[in-house]
Amino acid sequence: MIFEPRTIKNVTFRNRVLRSSVGGRMAAYDGTVTHVWRNFERTFAEGGVGGIISTTFSTNRRRQTPFEYPSLSEQRFVAPLREHVAAIREGGCPYIIQIGDPGAATQLSLFGESADAMSSSSGFEFLYGYRNRRVPMSPDEIRTVIGEFADAAARAREAGADGVEITAEKGYLIHQFLNPGLNRRTDAWGGSADRRFRLLEEIVTAVRRAVGPDYLLGVRLAARDFNYLPYANFLLRFPWAFPLRHHVYGNDLKTTLAYGKRLKALGVDLLHVVTGTGFPGPKGNPGAFPLREIKLFYNATRHLGTKAALRASLLNLVPERIALPLLSIGWREAAGVSLEEAEAFRNEVELPVITNGGYQSRSNIELGLARCDFVSMARALIATPDLLDRYRDGAGEPAEPCTFCNRCCARSATSPLGCYEPKRYGGDLDRMVREIMAYNNPVRARP
Ligand SMILES: Cc1cc2nc3c(=O)[nH]c(=O)nc-3n(C[C@H](O)[C@H](O)[C@H](O)COP(=O)(O)O)c2cc1C
Numbered sequence: 001m002i003f004e005p006r007t008i009k010n011v012t013f014r015n016r017v018l019r020s021s022v023g024g025r026m027a028a029y030d031g032t033v034t035h036v037w038r039n040f041e042r043t044f045a046e047g048g049v050g051g052i053i054s055t056t057f058s059t060n061r062r063r064q065t066p067f068e069y070p071s072l073s074e075q076r077f078v079a080p081l082r083e084h085v086a087a088i089r090e091g092g093c094p095y096i097i098q099i100g101d102p103g104a105a106t107q108l109s110l111f112g113e114s115a116d117a118m119s120s121s122s123g124f125e126f127l128y129g130y131r132n133r134r135v136p137m138s139p140d141e142i143r144t145v146i147g148e149f150a151d152a153a154a155r156a157r158e159a160g161a162d163g164v165e166i167t168a169e170k171g172y173l174i175h176q177f178l179n180p181g182l183n184r185r186t187d188a189w190g191g192s193a194d195r196r197f198r199l200l201e202e203i204v205t206a207v208r209r210a211v212g213p214d215y216l217l218g219v220r221l222a223a224r225d226f227n228y229l230p231y232a233n234f235l236l237r238f239p240w241a242f243p244l245r246h247h248v249y250g251n252d253l254k255t256t257l258a259y260g261k262r263l264k265a266l267g268v269d270l271l272h273v274v275t276g277t278g279f280p281g282p283k284g285n286p287g288a289f290p291l292r293e294i295k296l297f298y299n300a301t302r303h304l305g306t307k308a309a310l311r312a313s314l315l316n317l318v319p320e321r322i323a324l325p326l327l328s329i330g331w332r333e334a335a336g337v338s339l340e341e342a343e344a345f346r347n348e349v350e351l352p353v354i355t356n357g358g359y360q361s362r363s364n365i366e367l368g369l370a371r372c373d374f375v376s377m378a379r380a381l382i383a384t385p386d387l388l389d390r391y392r393d394g395a396g397e398p399a400e401p402c403t404f405c406n407r408c409c410a411r412s413a414t415s416p417l418g419c420y421e422p423k424r425y426g427g428d429l430d431r432m433v434r435e436i437m438a439y440n441n442p443v444r445a446r447p
Pocket residue numbers: 020021022023024054055056098167170220274284285286356357358359376377378379380408409410412
């Protein structure tokens with residue numbers, strides 16, 4: 001099953017395991033892709049994955065996701081991207097570009113800027129985002145966002161990518177409209193489930209028009225919002241939304257399945273089904289809570305707002321032996337954390353579905369593929385980029401597997417991207433540094 005190719009909309013995936021989006025500080029300051037980014041992506045193509053979904057390329061010039069992440073917000077990004085995408089696809093690995101706008105969620109500008117706070121409606125959120133308050137977008141600003149997605153998608157096609165994936169989850173801008181705990185608007189873009197869907201609907205329609213009917217178009221969607229995660233997160237999100245189930249849980253599966261059917265009718269070809277609202281989050285990245293790395297991250301972003309500074313100070317003050325058990329509640333999830341929801345989409349929406357979250361062992365991947373069309377993986381592949389080649393050649397599980405420690409996730413915005421789990425290197429930190437720094441090699445990452 002794993003190694004059966006599958007064709008969707010003229011794109012043949014070599015097998016059923018895709019590299020899920022993995023972002024890190026690998027672009028130039030302005031968002032132009034670099035050789036570091038190409039080396040990183042190429043490593044997975046050469047390691048045998050069926051296809052690659054890129055990190056989130058930002059669609060808006062001000063809201064990079066975060067600093068030194070790649071952008072498609074301007075035409076000038078296309079030429080360097082085309083050259084590198086060709087190098088990644090050389091061996092026959094399809095390349096899908098994910099496009100997104102973090103809205104008020106993930107932004108790492110040099111100084112806190114008003115653009116960083118843009119969202120569906122006003123509110124305060126303690127754990128995610130950097131500015132003190134979310135600020136509602138005006139209808140004109142929303143229309144600009146829709147045009148930006150369409151332009152970015154057209155550029156992805158021009159750059160030679162095999163398809164685009166619109167990110168409508170992670171608590172990013174589209175999700176800030178879909179999620180009833182965050183979207184408190186009362187105009188045409190908020191209120192009912194139907195009106196909350198309008199932004200995504202208009203973006204998908206505009207993107208489809210921009211890329212043409214024959215181009216692979218996917219959407220990454222949260223099947224359930226789990227607004228209470230990380231634990232009791234809803235207590236520190238204001239204003240509280242009523243009915244309270246919107247505030248505590250967000251969208252339920254019934255609502256998102258209805259969204260899935262509408263996406264199909266709009267011409268979406270592939271759904272990447274995940275759960276949860278923020279990134280990182282216990283549903284998005286099941287595993288351990290990376291306390292020290294989160295501390296590093298909060299401290300590195302404390303200049304962006306009073307809230308960001310307060311958050312960092314609190315975490316610095318509370319002793320680790322108290323903070324770690326508290327913050328770890330709810331993080332230890334099993335493999336296939338969103339499989340049940342992904343399977344429901346596959347059965348009810350009847351589109352090809354990618355399941356994601358916590359996969360690594362061959363047996364777990366096979367369990368996922370028995371119920372969905374594709375499995376996508378991030379952390380296990382960061383640890384073992386040639387995992388698929390190994391499985392294909394009959395080798396067993398890796399000797400130094402991913403431990404789902406989540407250090408890679410939390411460090412992705414502050415440090416070079418790679419595996420920061422000392423256990424995997426038997427404590428040999430020189431080897432860790434060598435492996436991480438290999439992506440910086442001007443020619444190629446691995447011999
Ligand atoms: C270092 C790192 C960076 C990530 N960057 C992105 C990103 O840019 N966009 C995105 O949609 N997901 C991103 N993710 C989430 C992954 O795509 C994936 O959904 C998540 O890690 C769960 O899959 P896994 O258990 O196989 O790691 C990132 C994950 C990691 C570990």
